[in-house]
Amino acid sequence: MGVTMPTTSPDFPDRLRAAGLRPTRQRVALARLLFESGHRHVTAESLHVEVKASRMPVSLATVYNALNQFRDAGLLREVVVAPGRSYFDTNTGHHHHFFVEPDGELHDFPSEKVTIAGLPTPPKGTRLARVDVIVRVRR
Amino acid sequence: MGVTMPTTSPDFPDRLRAAGLRPTRQRVALARLLFESGHRHVTAESLHVEVKASRMPVSLATVYNALNQFRDAGLLREVVVAPGRSYFDTNTGHHHHFFVEPDGELHDFPSEKVTIAGLPTPPKGTRLARVDVIVRVRR
């Protein structure tokens, strides 16, 4: 308490295995970039640029595959803020987003202090999956 | 009171002129489909299918142009709920959305009863543009 400890070990092969994914070199390289330091927001393109510059370059198709697999495994959350571009967020906990237009910058903010009251009940035959709050701001 | 009156006249050429847009046959045909009966959610494709079946077919490029112009003129609101697909909403008033996955159905709900408390202040140098709440539900 007080001192922040990593919530998960930095052993990326193990973390991938735990998520049901084989720890290939490519996935490990991507996981390192994504999860090694604090929370991040990436697009497939931005992550591809990063990993291309690294010691373990990875094809664009693999970046897309990995992002989709990480999301399906619960390691990432996909955030839809702009048409025709997918952002992935390494913060999978409860929180919401600022989206700065027109730059396309995305910032988290914690949901602890945010309360939403008066939401209607979901349409018949559906169950609630998630509530996304996007605060759009302009320069 | 009690009896619902149209908030705007159904004279589409005049409404378009008022929005700074020339009332061409194509724009009038699209405006009719969009605004003649209650609030609607469309995509460029869905509106194109509709207007193709009408007495005044319109090219896909024109549907895209018109939707973007109507949005810029404040006649429509663009709703981003899924990557790679833009929805346009004829309801430009304050309200939020249900998004039914995986069908892609979108439903309005009024914002009157919804209150959001505890939103942080926008990042330095930005001003608030809009708060979008998307309630994602699954079958």
Place this chain on the structure above:
DNA sequence: TGCAGTATTTAGAACAGTTCTAAACTTCTT
């Protein structure tokens, strides 16, 4: 360790949604 079996990676093609181009056509103003 070596091998087979399965999963993964890759480059490039394919695809979906959207925007662009430039020639033909409308609309508006006079």
Place this chain on the structure above:
DNA sequence: AAGAAGTTTAGAACTGTTCTAAATACTGCA
């Protein structure tokens, strides 16, 4: 009615993403 400016159109181009099928890597087991 004529000229100027704005609009429409088909198709090409573009962007972001997924697919294909051949090559390669990982895993479990002898």
